[in-house]
Amino acid sequence: EDKVVQSPLSLVVHEGDTVTLNCSYEVTNFRSLLWYKQEKKAPTFLFMLTSSGIEKKSGRLSSILDKKELFSILNITATQTGDSAVYLCAVITMNRDDKIIFGKGTRLHILP
Amino acid sequence: DAGVTQSPTHLIKTRGQQVTLRCSPKSGHDTVSWYQQALGQGPQFIFQYYEEEERQRGNFPDRFSGHQYPNYSSELNVNALLLGDSALYLCASSYGTGDYSPLHFGNGTRLTVT
Numbered sequence: 001e002d003k004v005v006q007s008p009l010s011l012v013v014h015e016g017d018t019v020t021l022n023c024s025y026e027v028t029n030f031r032s033l034l035w036y037k038q039e040k041k042a043p044t045f046l047f048m049l050t051s052s053g054i055e056k057k058s059g060r061l062s063s064i065l066d067k068k069e070l071f072s073i074l075n076i077t078a079t080q081t082g083d084s085a086v087y088l089c090a091v092i093t094m095n096r097d098d099k100i101i102f103g104k105g106t107r108l109h110i111l112p
Numbered sequence: 113d114a115g116v117t118q119s120p121t122h123l124i125k126t127r128g129q130q131v132t133l134r135c136s137p138k139s140g141h142d143t144v145s146w147y148q149q150a151l152g153q154g155p156q157f158i159f160q161y162y163e164e165e166e167r168q169r170g171n172f173p174d175r176f177s178g179h180q181y182p183n184y185s186s187e188l189n190v191n192a193l194l195l196g197d198s199a200l201y202l203c204a205s206s207y208g209t210g211d212y213s214p215l216h217f218g219n220g221t222r223l224t225v226t
Binding site: 004006034036040041042043044045048088090099100101102103104105 | 116145147152153154155156157168170200202214215216217218219220
């Protein structure tokens with residue numbers, strides 16, 4: 001059965017710290033991996049990763065994919081209270097009917 | 113440029129009732145997907161509509177059905193509600209079903225079944 005596992009499930013750090021969120025997957029016919037940030041309701045798109053070893057970067061956030069070891073990490077440097085959210089990882093498969101499988105998310109709380 | 117809009121924002125129903133949730137996709141998008149997100153869980157795929165047809169379906173019973181209109185807006189219907197149907201229902205839109213374009217989510221409808 002296809003699955004996406006995120007760790008840790010929750011994390012509390014102080015403002016200014018750097019955090020690393022993990023996403024591992026076991027799916028047939030991997031296509032892409034996506035990261036979303038969910039603050040209150042609507043998840044907002046962060047990154048889509050398709051190729052191994054190529055870092056995607058947006059401001060203080062960056063992400064990289066390892067297709068050999070089947071995982072991705074999301075790094076946030078110099079965290080701010082506005083980074084507090086649930087971070088969702090999702091994997092798209094290339095099966096006949098493309099499926100998007102979400103992990104349970106990592107709940108990140110930044111203390112001022 | 114309007115994003116994905118969903119209505120209503122909150123809904124309370126009793127067991128056995130039926131509910132209809134509505135979604136208007138982001139401008140320029142033609143594909144609508146529905147997700148169920150239980151508390152503390154990631155979104156679970158319900159189904160996807162494209163060209164007014166259900167193209168893909170997740171592991172949800174037939175009590176969950178949908179529709180897409182010519183203007184690309186969509187409805188999610190749930191019959192014979194169960195307590196376990198209480199969740200945040202998210203609608204997401206994208207363009208086409210080929211090369212993947214990131215999903216744009218609405219703010220969701222919080223359904224409570226009592």
